[in-house]
Amino acid sequence: xxxxxxxxxPERTRTLILASALLRGAVAAGLGLGSLAVLVTVLWxxxxxxxxxxxxALRTAAGIWxxxxxxxxxxxxxxxxxxxxxGVVPLLLVAGPVWLAHRAARDAAEPxxxxxxxxxxxxxxxxxxxxxxxxxxxxxxxxxxxxRVVPETLAFPVAxxxxxxxxAGVWTAAGRPFGSLPSWAPLxxxxxxxxxxxxxxxATVCRAxxxxxxxxxxxxxxxxxxxxxxxAAAAQESFLVLSGDWSGRxxxxxxAAALVPNAALWGAAYGLGPGFAFGTGATATPLxxxxxxxxxxxxxxxxxxxxxxxxxxxxxxxxxxxxAALAVxxxxxxxxxxxxxxxxRTWSPRETALxxxxxxxxxxxxxxxxxxxxxxxxxxxxxxxxxxxxxLAGPAALAWTAIVGVPxxxxxxxxxxxxxxxxxxxxxxxxxxxxxxxxGRKEEAGKKKGRRxxxxxxxxxxxxxxxxxxxxxxxxxxxxxxxxxxxAAPEEDAMDDEDDAGFEPYDFLPTDxxxxxxxxxxxxxxxxxRWASLKQGSGGLMADFPAHIPAALRSDEPSAAPADTDGRxxxxxxxxxxxxxxxx
Numbered sequence: 001x002x003x004x005x006x007x008x009x010p011e012r013t014r015t016l017i018l019a020s021a022l023l024r025g026a027v028a029a030g031l032g033l034g035s036l037a038v039l040v041t042v043l044w045x046x047x048x049x050x051x052x053x054x055x056x057a058l059r060t061a062a063g064i065w066x067x068x069x070x071x072x073x074x075x076x077x078x079x080x081x082x083x084x085x086x087g088v089v090p091l092l093l094v095a096g097p098v099w100l101a102h103r104a105a106r107d108a109a110e111p112x113x114x115x116x117x118x119x120x121x122x123x124x125x126x127x128x129x130x131x132x133x134x135x136x137x138x139x140x141x142x143x144x145x146x147x148r149v150v151p152e153t154l155a156f157p158v159a160x161x162x163x164x165x166x167x168a169g170v171w172t173a174a175g176r177p178f179g180s181l182p183s184w185a186p187l188x189x190x191x192x193x194x195x196x197x198x199x200x201x202x203a204t205v206c207r208a209x210x211x212x213x214x215x216x217x218x219x220x221x222x223x224x225x226x227x228x229x230x231x232a233a234a235a236q237e238s239f240l241v242l243s244g245d246w247s248g249r250x251x252x253x254x255x256a257a258a259l260v261p262n263a264a265l266w267g268a269a270y271g272l273g274p275g276f277a278f279g280t281g282a283t284a285t286p287l288x289x290x291x292x293x294x295x296x297x298x299x300x301x302x303x304x305x306x307x308x309x310x311x312x313x314x315x316x317x318x319x320x321x322x323x324a325a326l327a328v329x330x331x332x333x334x335x336x337x338x339x340x341x342x343x344x345r346t347w348s349p350r351e352t353a354l355x356x357x358x359x360x361x362x363x364x365x366x367x368x369x370x371x372x373x374x375x376x377x378x379x380x381x382x383x384x385x386x387x388x389x390x391x392l393a394g395p396a397a398l399a400w401t402a403i404v405g406v407p408x409x410x411x412x413x414x415x416x417x418x419x420x421x422x423x424x425x426x427x428x429x430x431x432x433x434x435x436x437x438x439x440g441r442k443e444e445a446g447k448k449k450g451r452r453x454x455x456x457x458x459x460x461x462x463x464x465x466x467x468x469x470x471x472x473x474x475x476x477x478x479x480x481x482x483x484x485x486x487x488a489a490p491e492e493d494a495m496d497d498e499d500d501a502g503f504e505p506y507d508f509l510p511t512d513x514x515x516x517x518x519x520x521x522x523x524x525x526x527x528x529x530r531w532a533s534l535k536q537g538s539g540g541l542m543a544d545f546p547a548h549i550p551a552a553l554r555s556d557e558p559s560a561a562p563a564d565t566d567g568r569x570x571x572x573x574x575x576x577x578x579x580x581x582x583x584x
Contacts, residue, residue: 024104025127028130060146062142066138069158070089073086074148084378094161109173124170205358212397213370215327266374269388279382321400328363336409352410352413364396366397
């Protein structure tokens with residue numbers, strides 16, 4: 001139907017796309033209603049003494065399906081004749097309708113084979129409208145059954161739940177983007193959403209808030225499991241008393257399984273401090289159970305603490321919000337001060353505290369919403385209030401996660417940024433740092449060896465003094481070469497050798513190789529030797545031509561030469577110019 005055809009105009013194709021989305025929403029609602037109707041019908045068939053015919057069973061299935069969306073039901077057949085409300089929603093049943101509506105909107109918003117993506121607003125409206133049409137039909141059909149729907153609850157929260165699931169499906173099909181805000185939004189928020197850094201912070205806040213709520217839910221389930229284990233005999237007796245045949249016990253077991261998320265939220269509210277209402281005249285908190293509870297006969301209610309003051313085991317439930325606050329702080333720290341990132345990427349203390357506080361606010365909002373859905377009335381009179389109170393559990397979750405989570409996040413951040421530090425604080429990899437450290441050690445050892453070489457080098461006569469010597473005067477005897485390093489300063493070299501233990505020094509070239517071989521540094525042989533060494537070290541970059549001694553430097557060559565045993569200059573003995581008795 002969504003295939004573009006050359007025989008149809010574009011307007012007709014868009015209409016078919018919206019019609020397909022409307023049909024998807026209706027099919028999703030029909031699948032959820034049909035699945036629950038099949039289950040109720042099987043239980044009705046297996047019951048040995050059914051109270052009504054197949055019409056009554058189907059109307060009951062329709063009422064339970066609407067209850068799974070958050071609608072409030074009424075039981076008209078009561079002993080007092082006053083219709084009793086049923087407002088406790090089995091949260092496990094909510095997962096089926098929400099997932100079906102989400103999947104329908106996601107599939108309808110996917111692009112077709114031609115790569116064209118349908119209008120997101122149109123798909124959302126069509127899927128929601130198709131689903132709500134089935135909701136309206138089911139509400140009208142269940143009006144004459146044992147569970148009737150309160151009409152006001154069809155708009156809120158049933159329509160809101162369906163619209164939220166459809167919107168999430170369209171958002172998923174688009175790739176879960178953090179798009180721009182509408183034009184009527186404040187300019188500050190629009191500019192903030194355009195920045196990638198803001199989107200990263202927002203994703204961290206949402207993830208940390210969801211983590212805190214999940215930890216609270218899991219901790220509450222653990223509290224209920226421990227309480228049921230302690231009162232296993234009472235729970236078993238309640239389960240056996242409610243029904244004597246296997247079909248009835250199966251129905252009780254399925255209802256208890258559907259209420260397990262509710263029980264987990266009750267346990268979380270109990271650990272947070274506000275507790276839950278056990279009727280209009282009783283409240284269960286970690287400090288004890290006060291008032292006179294109205295206890296219906298149901299297996300999960302065996303986990304409720306006994307009346308009277310609390311024990312240390314009851315106080316242990318307060319560890320649940322403590323762990324949740326630490327989980328929120330840890331989730332924020334994974335981005336604020338990552339263990340495998342450089343120090344330059346860490347957030348400031350203000351950013352860390354603000355993000356943790358916003359995550360605590362989100363966790364409190366989630367817990368307020370969930371605990372409000374987990375409770376509700378189960379009748380009139382004493383059962384008019386049953387379960388946790390959302391406007392108390394939400395602020396308690398906010399207080400726990402903010403008071404504990406923000407300081408914990410700041411302290412762990414300071415611990416990770418301490419001076420000794422971990423390896424993650426370095427801005428370079430560990431191997432490169434090790435190589436740099438080894439190179440520094442070698443350089444330091446080379447400097448020490450160079451200092452020792454300077455101490456051991458022979459002292460070269462000053463060229464100015466040599467050139468100032470008259471040509472006719474006999475050449476002065478050159479100073480004796482300085483003693484070698486070990487003989488000159490044995491104590492200093494011994495200390496340097498101890499410092500150099502374990503270090504591998506550089507391979508330095510001899511500081512004065514020409515003096516060792518009897519060559520003059522400024523002579524022709526010395527210049528040629530230095531030129532050959534530079535050419536060899538250049539790696540072939542230096543041109544191949546002989547060393548040239550400029551004329552200006554030839555006159556600077558030392559005229560003094562070592563004297564022979566007779567006190568005459570060597571150059572003079574050879575008839576050099578300027579020597580006594582030299583041949584012109």
